Amino acid sequence: MIHPTAQIDPSAVIGDNVSIGAYSVIGADVQIGDGTVVGPHAVIEGPTRIGRDNRISQFASLGGAPQDKKFAGEHTELIIGDRNLIREFVTINRGTGDGGGATRLGNDNWVLAYVHIAHDCQIGNNTVFSNYSALAGHVEIGDWVVMAGFSGAHQFCKIGAHAFIGMGCLVGSDVPPFVTMANDQRGRPRGINSEGLKRRGFDAPRISAIKRAYRTLYMAGLSLADAREQLTEQANGSEDVRAMLEFLDRSERALAR
Structure with a gap:
């Protein structure tokens, strides 16, 4: 189930029933859990730990070095849970030494095309990141949060569980649980996420x-x-x-x- 053109570092640990597509690159100190599917032309750099039954699409880039000028090559990691969907051209970076050392993505999340998740972000379970949404470093996202298309969050922001960030909304403050942010570029509270x-x-x-x-x-x-x-x-x-x-x-x- 591993394509002959895939490049896999000898130190990588690949679980049972894992599929790795053509021309994908699996780097050193990468662990991939049972049942995970990695599409063609994906790049996974370590240290990265990926759980079970994830679906990683073509051209995704996971575990790359953080985009932080202070980063000096210290040991940091990316930790991904189980049953996540990670679509085309998603980028998720490792953590930084002074930011906790790890970027984390929980379980059952949908991370759709062209999403960027920066260093040291902490993401819960059952979230949805729609196309082109992005997180700066150190952002915390609670369970069941929805980030609509082209939305974003400034570094160190916290977004509480069940919040909804509307299309094109840029969050620069902490958003409490259940709140909907929408209507203009900087975003304002517009009620609760009743439908969700x-x-x-x-x-x-x-x-x-x-x-x-x-x-x-x-x-x-x-x-x-x-x-x-x-x-x-x-x-x-x-x-x-x-x-x-x-x-x-x-x-x-x-x-x-």
């Missing part, structure tokens, strides 16, 4: 609690401190509101408001 939550099985009371929290944070005219105080009360009856509060506690950049 319904598709994932959130019932009406859960969605209502999230909407109430959004109104408190964005529409009540409150300072962030006062909004946080009200959210603390609302969190007593809602795990989702507690998740929003925990995100606010972790936020180190300005909050998208």
